[in-house]
Amino acid sequence: MKNALTYICSIIISVILVFTVISSVFGVVGKIHVSEERFTSLAVENDVPEKVYSELEKYFSNRSSSTSIPANVYMDAIDTEYLTFIINRNIHNGFAALNSESTENSVIDNPSLNASIEDFFNAYAEETGCEKDDKFNKKLEDTKSSAYNVIIDQCDIYKFNALEKHGVLSKLAFFYSKLDIVLLICVGACFALTILLTLLNSGTKAGGMFWIGISLAIAGIIIIVPCSYFIVSDYFSAFTIKQPQIYTAYTSTLNALNKAMFSTSICIMTIGLCLTIIYRVLACENPDVKPAKVD
Template identity: 30%
Template sequence: MKASGKYFANIVITILLVFSLLAAEGTLFVRLYASKADTCLSVMEEQDLSDRIYTSLEARFTEQVSTSGIPAQVYMDALTREQLDSGVRASVTSAYAYLHGTSDSYAFEMDLSSLEASIRQFFSDYADQIQYPKDETYEKKVNAAVDNAKKQVLQTVDVFRFSTLESAGLLSKIRRVMPWLNPAMAASAAVVCVLLGLLAWINRKRPLRILYWSGCSLTVASCIALIPLIYVKATDYFAAFTIKTTQIYAAVTGMLNRMTDACLLLEGIMLGCGILCLAAYTIGACRTSRQ
């Protein structure tokens, strides 16, 4: 092959290698990080979401006193941060179990028996105080209050809004894609290996050039991803999101920032590998030219 032909082939393979590396990185990141429930759970601990949820529920039930007639403490004395923490964990694990196909639907439960008992005790004491008959109408009112309280707690602990995603049909769509993740990762890795093999074959008489073209591919691929990532990090881009509910804001922005940091680390490693390849090529070329 003529020198000009080899040069053109190297450029084409390098360009293809850039996009193949990005595809391999993307699938690897999703497979090993974004698709893991532990990522959400670590954000939950980092952002103290159980404390935020407790505060949010307390504020909500306090606002409803004028319409419900039930003091906020009736609810809050029956709820603990540990319960709310367990509720968030149940929501996350149920969502990821559904996404990975180990469960048929997204649904989670919490043990709110203490909350129900507190509400029933309040209604019973109040009925005794005003001598209100505990008839069928009374039971309907109590059951409605209990169901409403449980619903609000379950909605509030769903800080990552999996229920909203499920209602919109997004969880089911992601679930259908998940089985293709491993094949996609394997295919992109195989393409990278094939392209590297082609580079090695084309430059078999001058092996140092393999380092050069590989280094160029790694460096360019990492820079394509690093530029927007650095911008997002430097401008604190996600802080501008407008989400009124504090615990949802903390969960969403915390998750996005955590993923940004993980991507930055991955791209930084790839950039470092690219620079090492180029440095090794430069050193080798200098030594060769002196001989």
């Protein structure tokens, strides 16, 4: 009876331990990979600034028929270093919003770009004899402001502005702010449940090891199954937004997160199986079993 009760309690605690281990894995991987440093490094590794440059060139070329401003007026004045700075700033502002901190909204003037646009306008005015009146100056300022808005928008590779506009960022900020506490609770619970299982099965040799082992192995399997599906089916490549910089940013982040979860879960499953095997080996060395007397 006592053994049956111990068995049932061990099963229940193991089930709880499985879920706390899964939550801890999510928390640890999320903490490491959903960070400003990781996002900025992924952008650089996947040549996102170069993709933004191409998209800007395409945008200004398409608009040149309606604006009469050739694309090279803008593109000759900006480079991938400048775009990397804007991308990093956008990511910084996104994470500042997630952490409910203040964002950097200072003017990001590019003297080369300002000079290029001014030179073009001045050349146009000289060529056509156009008077540099208030209308001319307003058009010049509007063109500069529009150029900066387009550049900032194209460099918002994770679309934090759109997420903020639709209220998604504030909801994410709520969960992100609780990540540390939840992670602490999950890891603490893992340790507590591990000790509990060990005490509960103190009557059998290394009995706690068996239950901890199967909990870790099952937690690993539960995470491995969906991660394997995402890898094998190349699920994230079906991402709907095909704008190159946004597509690359999101798919590279999701793939990195998925790979991290997959490798962590393999480690956990391996540890669990090892513990189970060690238990089995120790359990086989049973000093209570005496060889039967043959008369």
